[in-house]
Amino acid sequence: MNHIEKSIKLVKSKLKYKVKHNICDEPSFSWDFDQDHEIHIISTPTKSNSDESWDFSFLHELIHALHKEILPIKFSKNPTNVPLGTEREVVNYFNTVKDWFVLGNLLEYCPEETKFYIEKEVEEFSGKETTNVNVKNLLIVGMISAEAKLILKKDFFTDNGQDVLSVRNELLKIDPKLPSVDNLAALVNGLFNVFRSFKLSVSKNEQDDWEVNLNNELPQKESNIENLFKKFS
Numbered sequence: 001m002n003h004i005e006k007s008i009k010l011v012k013s014k015l016k017y018k019v020k021h022n023i024c025d026e027p028s029f030s031w032d033f034d035q036d037h038e039i040h041i042i043s044t045p046t047k048s049n050s051d052e053s054w055d056f057s058f059l060h061e062l063i064h065a066l067h068k069e070i071l072p073i074k075f076s077k078n079p080t081n082v083p084l085g086t087e088r089e090v091v092n093y094f095n096t097v098k099d100w101f102v103l104g105n106l107l108e109y110c111p112e113e114t115k116f117y118i119e120k121e122v123e124e125f126s127g128k129e130t131t132n133v134n135v136k137n138l139l140i141v142g143m144i145s146a147e148a149k150l151i152l153k154k155d156f157f158t159d160n161g162q163d164v165l166s167v168r169n170e171l172l173k174i175d176p177k178l179p180s181v182d183n184l185a186a187l188v189n190g191l192f193n194v195f196r197s198f199k200l201s202v203s204k205n206e207q208d209d210w211e212v213n214l215n216n217e218l219p220q221k222e223s224n225i226e227n228l229f230k231k232f233s
């Protein structure tokens with residue numbers, strides 16, 4: 001059994017709730033929690049022998065499930081209390097930061113494999129056009145740049161514009177091995193501040209929900225540019 005398979009077993013053993021594995025036609029991986037039945041739902045494409053990253057992606061989703069169980073409810077909940085029409089945009093920021101904290105666990109469980117997959121990811125993204133892309137894609141490129149800096153100790157995508165650089169620098173402010181509601185809020189706020197059209201702020205209210213306020217003008221509608229990258233699963 002390799003490191004990743006061992007880590008999958010380990011994380012599963014830490015979970016209190018059952019994991020239901022759904023195989024979908026979609027190529028992406030995702031995690032969700034069924035509150036009514038208290039079951040984690042992990043959706044994945046069919047596992048093929050040629051795709052060696054399948055297990056790594058599955059482990060990533062299991063870590064979202066683990067965070068759901070060991071951290072306050074608020075950490076895994078996406079905000080519902082957001083300005084009208086901004087739900088999708090706001091979720092992109094939260095997903096970026098949550099994936100940053102998944103990275104912390106991946107580094108803890110299988111550092112060598114994590115390094116390997118980040119190198120692959122950098123290689124894959126290096127050939128793509130990353131100028132004139134939407135905020136979601138800028139967040140993704142910025143995160144990969146941050147991962148490369150932290151783990152490979154190398155600068156990638158730092159010439160891809162100030163926004164990418166700023167996203168990277170924001171993420172690097174907090175150790176991904178320290179997931180908490182406060183650190184999540186700090187990073188989401190940092191990323192909100194990067195994009196001028198997204199001047200929002202997160203405040204903590206007493207209920208287990210986030211409150212996202214609009215500071216300035218409404219964010220521009222997410223452009224129709226097709227997403228270049230598959231990430232944030």
Ligand SMILES: [Zn+2]
Nearest residue numbers: 099102232233
């Ligand atoms: Zn994820």
